[in-house]
Amino acid sequence: MNTCKCSKAEFGRERSETLSAQPEGTGLVTIEHEPIIGETPQATLQSWLTPNPLFYIRNHYSIPESVSQWELALDGNVDNALSLTLTDFRSFPIQTLPITLECAGNNRSDLEPQVPGNPFQNGAISTAIWAGVPLRHLLERAGISKGSVEVLFEGFDIGEPAPGEGTQPYLRSLPIDVATHPDTLLAYEMNGEPLSREHGYPIRLIVPGWYGMASVKWLRRISVLQEPFEGFFQTDRYIVEGDDGEPVPVAQMHVKSLISWPESNAQLSMQSHMINGMAWSGFAHIAKVEISDDGGETWHEADLVGPRYRYSWQQWHFAWSPKSAGHYTLVARATDEDGNTQPLETRWNSLGYIINGVRPVRVEVN
Numbered sequence: 001m002n003t004c005k006c007s008k009a010e011f012g013r014e015r016s017e018t019l020s021a022q023p024e025g026t027g028l029v030t031i032e033h034e035p036i037i038g039e040t041p042q043a044t045l046q047s048w049l050t051p052n053p054l055f056y057i058r059n060h061y062s063i064p065e066s067v068s069q070w071e072l073a074l075d076g077n078v079d080n081a082l083s084l085t086l087t088d089f090r091s092f093p094i095q096t097l098p099i100t101l102e103c104a105g106n107n108r109s110d111l112e113p114q115v116p117g118n119p120f121q122n123g124a125i126s127t128a129i130w131a132g133v134p135l136r137h138l139l140e141r142a143g144i145s146k147g148s149v150e151v152l153f154e155g156f157d158i159g160e161p162a163p164g165e166g167t168q169p170y171l172r173s174l175p176i177d178v179a180t181h182p183d184t185l186l187a188y189e190m191n192g193e194p195l196s197r198e199h200g201y202p203i204r205l206i207v208p209g210w211y212g213m214a215s216v217k218w219l220r221r222i223s224v225l226q227e228p229f230e231g232f233f234q235t236d237r238y239i240v241e242g243d244d245g246e247p248v249p250v251a252q253m254h255v256k257s258l259i260s261w262p263e264s265n266a267q268l269s270m271q272s273h274m275i276n277g278m279a280w281s282g283f284a285h286i287a288k289v290e291i292s293d294d295g296g297e298t299w300h301e302a303d304l305v306g307p308r309y310r311y312s313w314q315q316w317h318f319a320w321s322p323k324s325a326g327h328y329t330l331v332a333r334a335t336d337e338d339g340n341t342q343p344l345e346t347r348w349n350s351l352g353y354i355i356n357g358v359r360p361v362r363v364e365v366n
């Protein structure tokens with residue numbers, strides 16, 4: 001069912017001319033001004049759905065200019081190449097899913113020793129209800145030819161990703177089985193509103209369960225490939241060193257939790273308090289969240305509360321009664337239904353990705 005409340009004209013030229021980039025100071029914690037990079041403020045991490053203006057933004061280049069006659073090309077190793085307009089998109093079946101996106105570099109500022117890259121704290125994560133067309137629907141229409149291994153996605157944004165790399169668009173690929181998964185979306189709505197320019201208007205890819213770099217914004221071209229793609233954002237970045245020293249691509253979000261309340265350095269009264277937070281995993285539902293008030297010596301199970309969906313984070317809370325006044329180190333640890341448990345310490349890596357070790361929150365009870 002089509003859940004969009006906006007008119008078709010809003011997806012055409014009229015709308016793109018009225019959109020402007022989100023002004024600074026609208027509530028995001030600014031990491032960089034140009035390209036715009038901002039994280040969701042700590043207080044907003046308590047709400048299950050992130051309001052659109054507070055959804056974190058991670059851009060590698062400037063936001064591309066609006067395109068008046070947007071068309072998406074689907075080509076490469078297919079039986080019939082397609083060229084699709086927004087009107088075409090709105091005639092296709094729509095799928096609506098709540099999905100949490102986490103930037104692979106979320107919490108990078110926690111790493112010791114520090115690494116270069118955006119110094120995110122814990123706000124490069126947000127959740128929205130995304131609506132769009134399953135990519136699989138379009139790939140079936142085009143017909144994937146024999147010998148295909150990956151699908152490549154190209155954004156309209158372009159720039160030099162690092163000195164000496166040359167000018168190139170944002171390009172990322174997905175294995176065929178992920179691209180054809182029924183929940184992999186070409187999204188055009190976010191929380192019931194058309195995508196904003198910051199988040200990929202008019203159409204972006206949404207890869208549920210994967211770190212955010214896979215969800216290519218401002219799509220202009222989709223190509224089916226016979227060889228694995230190699231490119232800056234695929235094989236030079238978004239990789240970690242494996243045990244054998246070989247590069248391992250960053251893919252699904254590793255199991256993780258955050259404490260939304262209380263904040264670090266909070267002064268609390270000597271009474272019962274409801275500690276709350278979120279937990280998520282790109283691999284499976286969250287099975288449990290445990291809390292420790294002694295820095296990880298002893299653990300107590302929290303209650304999982306609120307909506308429970310496969311690709312969105314899980315809210316939890318824990319009624320905590322401090323035994324006496326003093327300093328406490330609160331930590332939360334999540335486990336998913338595949339048996340993955342959040343590690344006590346992040347595995348350090350030089351590019352600063354997959355930072356999912358437990359994060360101490362120190363409070364004082366008076």
Ligand code: MTE
Nearest residue numbers: 056057058059060103155170212213216217
């Ligand atoms: N798509 C394009 N075209 N250009 C980009 O720079 N950044 C990626 C991804 N898609 C990016 C992109 C990264 S690293 C992340 S974490 C997510 O978009 C962030 O999506 P958001 O800004 O909508 O939160």
